[in-house]
Amino acid sequence: MPFEVYNTLTRKLEPFRTLEPGIVRMYNCGPTVYGRAHIGNFRAYLFADTLRRWLEISGYEVRQVMNITDVGHLLDDADAGEDKIEAQARKEQLDPWAISRRHTEQFFRDLEDLGCLPARVYPKASEHIPEMLEMIEGLVAKGYAYRAGEDVYYEVAKFPRYGRLSGNSVAELDAGARIDVREEKRHPADFALWKSDPHHLMKWKSRFGEHGFPGWHIECSAMARRHLGDRLDVHTGGEDNIFPHHECEIAQSEAFTGQPFATYWMHTKFLQVDGGKMSKRLGNCYSLDDVRAKGFTVRALRFCLIRGHYRQPLNFTWDILREATSVLENLDDLVVRLRRAQSGAAGAASADAGIEEVGEAMAEFRAALDDDLNVPRALAALMALRALALEERLGASAAAQALQFVVHVAQRALGCIQVEEGSLAAEVEAKIRERNAARKARDFARSDALRDDLVRLGITLEDTKAGVLWKHKDSGAGGGPIA
Ligand SMILES: [Zn+2]
Structure with a gap:
């Protein structure tokens, strides 16, 4: 089965084909860098990261571009309201550039902490004004845009496909328009390409x-266009x-270049918190620091935000993050068990035992991600592997194959499984051996006390027939058996 994705533009699943082979x-x-990004924002960026990872595993070279909006995003997402960054600057009595710089740096730190692979370019809007003016002037010259005083508007009636992505029609937009629309617009749905305001702090001179x-x-x-050319393969967003954002992008780009803009439009569903919308008022626009302050790892948050299907709404609660943390621990544990089975310590009958089931699970994992990035289905395939490992049904070579797959495919795709082999400090290993000796001597009080000591050092133990498995509680890295 080839890779298939759901295209918002055509409202169906389509085989994934690129404009240029392999790219x-x-x-x-x-x-928009006016405040700290919250977990809802990150759901969309983590989806983009997962998509990029799967495309790379599938053999593509991915030219990923993610923009930084540091000017021009008004409070109502359209033509009215203050610039979000300038509003924040006023509140904090700071320079708007200081606001956008601070939040851009914070955003990059958060992306890195979440394990997102860096995009090729993170273009800033304020550094692409000439490219924008080139398109705006071109749109005016071609008759798709008009000047109204020093403002420039896009005339949606000139672009018959306007509304195709969102399912809106220009007629409906007309009927639904608010009464307070700006009078200089020819149609209420016309949107601003360039706006003039002597009081705007971040502003540029142009022919307008x-x-x-x-x-x-x-x-x-x-x-x-500047970083990828006139045509794109994939465009994502929330x-x-x-x-109006993507609908307007299509109208601008296609009218300007005369070519289709993006082949596939992929959108992530909203993240809800406690069953409702996130809002500043409710104080539930959680940042990565809020997650850490509650005692969770950012690695677990990543898993929590990618484990559902991206086209399904996801409800975030602290209980759900707790549950995701324990599922992720099971995936970490799968690696420890496969490593042990690979060494022949797990005691399955023959080296090839379970080889067929491992093959099926690997194929199912791939088929799941090829099916419009169906992460929940892919996770079920990993859990099937874990069941085999738990039941000690994997021989050494089946386990070796499964381990290679988990490390080089599953972890590369998901970006949050702990695959590093843990190491133990000498004193910790000595304590484990001492505890083994105490158990052998049936000195259970001593053995329990030593286990408690180890828990305090962040090491959890599991006694198996082959010996003791251990794990670092925080990182999930583990090993064993220690006989
Ligand atoms: Zn955008």
Whole structure:
């Protein structure tokens, strides 16, 4: 089965084919850097990372571009309201550039902590003003955009496909328009490409006037074109980006280049918290630090945010993160058990025992991710492997094969399984041996006390027929058996 993805544009599953063999041009709508990104934002970026990982495992070279919006994103996502970054700057009595710089740096730290592979480029909107103006001037010249004073608007009526991505029609948009629409617009759905405001702090001179700044939508069209060319294979974002943002990007890019913009549009469903919308008012726009403060690892958060299907809503609660943490521990544990079975210590009958089941689980994992990145189905395949390992039904060569797969395919795809072999400090290993000796001598009080000591040192133990398995509680890395 080839890789298939759900395309928001056509509303169906489609086989994945790229414009150029072996190369994927992928653009991800990135953050507007006026505040710390929260776990809901990260769901979309983690999806982009998982997609990129699976494409690379499938043999593609992925040219991934994720933008940083540091100007022009207004509070209402369209043409009204203050610039989000300038509003924050006013609140903190800081320079808007200081705000965007601080949050951009924080964003990169968070992405790294979450184990996201770095994109090829993270273009900043403020550094692509000439590219935006080139497109805006081109759109005016081609008759798709018009000037109104020093502002420039895109005329949606000139682009018949406007509404195809989101399922809106220009007529409906007309009917639904608010009464307070700006009078200089020819149609209420027309959107700003360039806006003029002498009070805007981040502004540029252009042929349209002295004090202008770009609209949010043109930024992505221009940055995608600059770094990936006129056509993309994949464009991703959160479901809230579909309209108006992505609809407008299509209208701008396709009218300007005369070519289809992106082949596949992929969107991540919202993250809910405690069954509802995240909001500043409820104080549940959690950051990575909030997650750490509750005693969870960012690695577990990554797992929690990618383990559901990206097109299904995901509800986040601390209980669900706790549960995800223990499922992830089981995946870490799978690696420890496979390593042990590979060494022949697990006691399965023959080296080849279980080889067929391992083959099936590996094929199922791949088929699941080829099926529109069905992570829950892929995880079920890993759990089938774990069941085989737990029941000690894997011979040494079957276990070796499974271990290679988990390390080089499953972990590479998911980015959060602990596959490093743990090491023990000499004093810890000595304590484990001392405890073994105490158990042998049936001195259970001594043995229990030593086990408690080890727990305090962050080491958990499991007694098996072949010997003791141990694990670092925090990192999940483990090993054994220690006889
Ligand atoms: Zn965008």
